[in-house]
Amino acid sequence: MPHAVSFQQVSRHFGAVRAVDAVDLEIAPGEFFAMLGPSGSGKTTCLRLIAGFEQPTSGHIEIFGETVEGVPPYRRNVNTVFQDYALFPHLNVADNVAYGQMIRGVGKAERARNAEAALEMVKLPGYGSRKPGQLSGGQRQRVALARALVNKPKVLLLDEPLGALDLKLREQMQEELKVLQKALGITFVFVTHDQSEALSMADRIAVFNEGRIMQTGTPEEIYRRPKTRFVADFVGSSNVLPPKVTQQLGGPAEWSSLRPEDVRLDAVSGHEARVTGASFLGSATRVTLDVAGEKLNVLLPSGLAVPEQGASVRFSWKPDDLHLMGTDA
Numbered sequence: 001m002p003h004a005v006s007f008q009q010v011s012r013h014f015g016a017v018r019a020v021d022a023v024d025l026e027i028a029p030g031e032f033f034a035m036l037g038p039s040g041s042g043k044t045t046c047l048r049l050i051a052g053f054e055q056p057t058s059g060h061i062e063i064f065g066e067t068v069e070g071v072p073p074y075r076r077n078v079n080t081v082f083q084d085y086a087l088f089p090h091l092n093v094a095d096n097v098a099y100g101q102m103i104r105g106v107g108k109a110e111r112a113r114n115a116e117a118a119l120e121m122v123k124l125p126g127y128g129s130r131k132p133g134q135l136s137g138g139q140r141q142r143v144a145l146a147r148a149l150v151n152k153p154k155v156l157l158l159d160e161p162l163g164a165l166d167l168k169l170r171e172q173m174q175e176e177l178k179v180l181q182k183a184l185g186i187t188f189v190f191v192t193h194d195q196s197e198a199l200s201m202a203d204r205i206a207v208f209n210e211g212r213i214m215q216t217g218t219p220e221e222i223y224r225r226p227k228t229r230f231v232a233d234f235v236g237s238s239n240v241l242p243p244k245v246t247q248q249l250g251g252p253a254e255w256s257s258l259r260p261e262d263v264r265l266d267a268v269s270g271h272e273a274r275v276t277g278a279s280f281l282g283s284a285t286r287v288t289l290d291v292a293g294e295k296l297n298v299l300l301p302s303g304l305a306v307p308e309q310g311a312s313v314r315f316s317w318k319p320d321d322l323h324l325m326g327t328d329a
């Protein structure tokens with residue numbers, strides 16, 4: 001079975017800007033794949049290259065084994081859900097959902113049936129006659145999703161689709177999208193700069209920085225075994241320790257990553273440090289330590305005593321939790 005999406009050494013330059021720089025990428029059929037990275041790292045450009053809204057400056061792209069060079073967006077078996085939903089305000093919900101099918105010449109009765117089925121999929125049955133202006137942000141987002149799903153694409157591209165929703169709704173939609181994706185078996189390629197969203201939803205994540213993929217792996221791999229300082233810091237804000245400090249903590253002279261939730265303060269033995277601050281986060285308190293001039297964040301579960309600023313404390317961790325990343329990470 002060919003890959004759902006494959007990039008071979010794909011670049012897209014805009015003048016001097018290397019928006020996408022020699023990217024190799026393979027997405028499996030039926031996979032929920034997240035592209036994660038800071039603003040400007042090239043995620044959206046990658047998505048647009050898959051959709052056909054952009055052409056590569058160099059390199060080769062295949063979708064389900066077919067070369068897509070020169071194939072226009074509407075001929076690719078791919079649909080996009082945009083962050084701003086891009087709904088037509090003057091058309092009602094059913095006509096918005098059925099719009100693509102109307103352009104393709106699908107008959108009126110069939111269009112209406114397909115639109116209602118798609119609205120049912122996104123839990124908006126019976127909303128067809130409303131205008132987008134009469135819906136909440138979350139409902140508009142569902143309509144945009146229904147409009148993309150009605151065409152039964154083999155690959156669904158989602159560009160920060162939950163970006164405009166409040167936290168609660170966002171978490172609910174994350175759950176629903178995941179369930180929907182597994183039920184439909186469609187390959188999802190999801191762009192986000194929110195690491196917790198990528199970790200909770202994706203089967204695999206590609207972490208982007210400056211037009212390149214820094215690491216690809218399962219959420220667990222990316223979180224537990226980051227290969228570089230950038231990945232360790234961007235995904236879950238780890239403590240990234242320089243070789244000198246790793247050595248002081250008993251490790252080899254390599255860059256290392258130590259997750260704040262893996263550091264314990266209740267140890268009677270362990271390394272000594274000074275408390276420089278504490279902030280209450282709700283489910284935990286983040287305590288900041290000074291360790292040989294380096295800042296070390298510790299996540300203290302709520303309910304445990306929080307040490308005073310300036311206090312001298314001891315800290316420890318399990319050997320496996322100090323993740324080594326080599327000398328040039």
Ligand code: ATP
Pocket residue numbers: 014017018019020037038039040041042043044045046193
């Ligand atoms: P965001 O999360 O902010 O959407 P992103 O990771 O999706 O960021 P891209 O939109 O892919 O990043 O942009 C990558 C780089 O390419 C940026 O520096 C951007 O300014 C540049 N870029 C993107 N599109 C164009 C364009 N049409 N013309 C010129 N530069 C562009």
